[in-house]
Amino acid sequence: MDVRSQVSMVFHLDKCIGCHTCSIACKNIWTDRKGAEYMWWNNVETKPGTGYPTKWEDQEIYKGGWEKNGDSVSLKGAGKFKGLKNIFHNPHLPVLDDYYEPWTYKYQDLFTAPEGDDQPTARPVSLVTGEHMDVQAGPNWDDDLGGSPDYARQDYNLNQLSQAEQEAMFQLERMTFFYLPRICNHCLNPACVASCPSGAIYKRGEDGVVLINQERCRAWRMCVTACPYKKSYYNWHTGKSEKCVLCYPRLESGQAPACFHSCVGRIRYLGVLLYDADKIQKIASVPEDQLVDAQMDIYLDPFDPEVIRKAQLNGIADSTIEAAQKSPVYKFVKVWKLALPLHPEFRTLPNLFYVPALLPTMATVSNGIYDSTSKSLWNDVSQNRLPMKYLASLFTAGNTSKIVEVMKRLMAVRLHRRGVTVGDLNRNEISSAMSEAQVDAETADAIFRLTSLATFDERFVIPPAHREESIEMLENTGDVKGNTGFGFKERPARGL
Amino acid sequence: MKTMNKTNTGFQIDIRKCFRQFIMLITGLLLIGKLSLQAQDGEAIFKQNCSVCHKIGGGRLIGPDLAGITSKRSIEWLLKWTKASQALVKSGDAEAKAIFDEYKVIMPDQNLPDAELRAVYAFIDSKSADVATSAESSSTTEVVADASNQATQEQISNGKRLFTGAQGLINGGPACISCHNVNYKGVIPGGLLAKDLTDVYSRLGGDIGLHGIMGAPPFPAMTQSYLNKPITENEIADITAFLNRVDKDKTSQQASMMNPLLYGGSAGIIALLILIYILWSSRKRFTVKREIYNRQIRSI
Missing domain, CATH: 1.10.760.10 (Cytochrome c-like domain)
Incomplete structure (x- = not known):
């Protein structure tokens, strides 16, 4: 057992209001630079939809992630032979049009235009060429377009549904959408790290943050192809690739990353998970329907004395182990089993987990007549607006039973709280739902509390970075003691 | 400060004097060197540029034997001829025309500075004297004309x-x-x-x-x-x-119509293009938003 610590995340999709505050917070801090304008290290997508970059989930187009290869896995779009074959032109790379051409407006024209019969307008100007341009697309062009033929119906996950099921999904009565905020998953088995020919990408030992060394990056852009989530971006100005850094300077000083901190819906949770690095290859190679369960197995119980002992042997600080015990992510993922990884079939073992949106129905259709009453307050989860197959394609690599379990637990919590706060439901109905979902009242209350009432410190349990110790790896602190602090530009007249 | 300045100017005068003498010395040395080097230069330049077509004593090659040429023609005429023989022929110079008619080979223009050409003439001059004294009897032509x-x-x-x-x-x-x-x-x-x-x-x-x-x-x-x-x-x-x-x-002999490099190369390129087409047949050719973009109305 090789115990390591990983800063992991949970996004609660039922709480996301799609305001893009996270994206803007990130943009203002990190990507408001020349060459980085089109990068959205954090973006919010409307689902069903095609996302950003468009159709990123379709690996037949972009060749990202891993594919099972016997007892192991190999990269779908990179590696020795494939890398050599595409060394001069990699056709699987997203082009700027797959993202969008970033632009601004010539606001000055509003003030400086000569007087005329028409109002002056601020024309769009490309941030790449500086020329006037027609705005053709944006990073969230499909925002809120839950039924559009160009975006919603092109959703990759609809491939799992039959034609009839797809049509049913887009009936007016069932029309729905939810938001899917995405950042880098800081995977346990990162394809970007594996694909880099320069060895510029690395996974930090102390907290598992995946970073690109800007000095070693040689612009091969293999990471852009390899990352199935398309969260590595190429900066055309600096000639280096960049990606989400999980605001590591903020983490190291005990603050939550900017997108977490600014989240209006408070949907984001951050905490440490301990995992067994010896199991990565084995777990990344299991058959698709077992992927989610296998990934859950890699995360270790931070209360287990054996795990704690092995963690200490690996140099994990006691403060980090303590953070792992308090981790909200551990509760959502391992204890309550409510949060699921996004597209586990890419086999990168992502560390960002999603509590799926419940989206229950409260009406029935019988004999073609829409009836706004239902047998119970909410229909059974199988009647949910989003087909289970669709959610299974997103979160469980097609394992529908897994997603139904999660939905039933979420529904049980909701029924229980309805019983507590309103009390208008049949007691038997609530208790049968809870026993079916294997959730007792105490657990349901705890889930409710962390979902709805959690304080800042409960949502973000950030392990101390112990920078005072890490500096000792670089230099002997005794040598530089007394060498910093105040000094004199000119000697004082009285001398020193 | 003033005293320092004075000593400074005194020192400068000394330097200027020394410098002038030094320059004169160097110029003198260079001149002597130049003169002494000239003969050797002439020989080297002749070997490099002229000996392919000309000999000094021993008969004609492609061009005429140059033994005694310096006494036969003036240096000015030789300079004109060497630098641009065809210009001289076309200018109507009778001697030039006669030579060209006789040999029928255009002598390549020798783009050398006058000083070097003069060195070559000096070398020919001295060599001609040697040839004359050795009575032309040796005639050590190593190459047999019809070997x-x-x-x-x-x-x-x-x-x-x-x-x-x-x-x-x-x-x-x-x-x-x-x-x-x-x-x-x-x-x-x-x-x-x-x-x-x-x-x-x-x-x-x-x-x-x-x-x-x-x-x-x-x-x-x-x-x-x-x-x-x-x-x-x-x-x-x-x-x-x-x-x-x-x-x-x-x-x-016919000029070869079957140029293996040209035809083989073309066939190779076609084969390569076919291979590339097969290897990258499943490549992404267009942006995934092409259909959307094609419907959009442009103002630019």
């Missing part, structure tokens, strides 16, 4: 191998075919950088002319190519024998 006519079949095929590069030159010089072409059966088309050598044997003065050219190449590109990698006497003889045969057979 290649008696060449064995082995020599010719050896020359062919040297020409095509099948066998490398002993001193490591490049094979002739890199820059030259000949029309001869079994020889692939050669380079187009330099002149076609099919009729070079008759064009450039037979054995003696070719020996001169290969022994001390007068053309800048060829000079550089064989710098420190001279072609040996045996190799020259073999290549000359081969070129002689090529020249003799030229009427029966």
Whole structure:
């Protein structure tokens, strides 16, 4: 057992209001630079939809992630032979049009235009060429377009549904959408790290943050192809690739990353998970329907004395182990089993987990007549607006039973709280739902509390970075003691 | 401060004086050096630029024997001729026209500074005197004018191998075919950088002319190519024998229509393109938003 610590995340999709505050917070801090304008290290997508970059989930187009290869896995779009074959032109790379051409407006024209019969307008100007341009697309062009033929119906996950099921999904009565905020998953088995020919990408030992060394990056852009989530971006100005850094300077000083901190819906949770690095290859190679369960197995119980002992042997600080015990992510993922990884079939073992949106129905259709009453307050989860197959394609690599379990637990919590706060439901109905979902009242209350009432410190349990110790790896602190602090530009007249 | 300044100016005067003397000394040394070097220079320049076509005593090569030329013509006339012989011929100079009519080979313009040409004339002058005293009896022409006519079949095929590069030159010089072409059966088309050598044997003065050219190449590109990698006497003889045969057979040889490099190369490129098409057949050709973009109305 090789115990390591990983800063992991949970996004609660039922709480996301799609305001893009996270994206803007990130943009203002990190990507408001020349060459980085089109990068959205954090973006919010409307689902069903095609996302950003468009159709990123379709690996037949972009060749990202891993594919099972016997007892192991190999990269779908990179590696020795494939890398050599595409060394001069990699056709699987997203082009700027797959993202969008970033632009601004010539606001000055509003003030400086000569007087005329028409109002002056601020024309769009490309941030790449500086020329006037027609705005053709944006990073969230499909925002809120839950039924559009160009975006919603092109959703990759609809491939799992039959034609009839797809049509049913887009009936007016069932029309729905939810938001899917995405950042880098800081995977346990990162394809970007594996694909880099320069060895510029690395996974930090102390907290598992995946970073690109800007000095070693040689612009091969293999990471852009390899990352199935398309969260590595190429900066055309600096000639280096960049990606989400999980605001590591903020983490190291005990603050939550900017997108977490600014989240209006408070949907984001951050905490440490301990995992067994010896199991990565084995777990990344299991058959698709077992992927989610296998990934859950890699995360270790931070209360287990054996795990704690092995963690200490690996140099994990006691403060980090303590953070792992308090981790909200551990509760959502391992204890309550409510949060699921996004597209586990890419086999990168992502560390960002999603509590799926419940989206229950409260009406029935019988004999073609829409009836706004239902047998119970909410229909059974199988009647949910989003087909289970669709959610299974997103979160469980097609394992529908897994997603139904999660939905039933979420529904049980909701029924229980309805019983507590309103009390208008049949007691038997609530208790049968809870026993079916294997959730007792105490657990349901705890889930409710962390979902709805959690304080800042409960949502973000950030392990101390112990920078005072890490500096000792670089230099002997005794040598530089007394060498910093105040000094004199000119000697004082009285001398020193 | 003032005292310092004074000493400073005194020192400067000293330096200026020294500097002037130094310059004079250097100029003097340079002049002496120049004069003493001139004779040797002349010989070197002659060997490099003239000896291919001209001899001093011992008869004509491609051009006339230059023994005594300095007493026959004025230095000014020689300068004009050497630098631009055709200009002189066209200007109507009777002597120039007579020479050109006799030899019928255009002498290449020698783009050398006057000083160097004068050095060459000085060298010819002194050499002519030697030739006159040695009574011209020695006549040590190493090259027999028609040696290649008696060449064995082995020599010719050896020359062919040297020409095509099948066998490398002993001193490591490049094979002739890199820059030259000949029309001869079994020889692939050669380079187009330099002149076609099919009729070079008759064009450039037979054995003696070719020996001169290969022994001390007068053309800048060829000079550089064989710098420190001279072609040996045996190799020259073999290549000359081969070129002689090529020249003799030229009427029966057709310029090769089947150029294997051209046709093979084209076929190779087509094969490569097909391979590329197959290897990348499943590539992403268009942006995934193409259909959306194509519907959009543009203002620009």
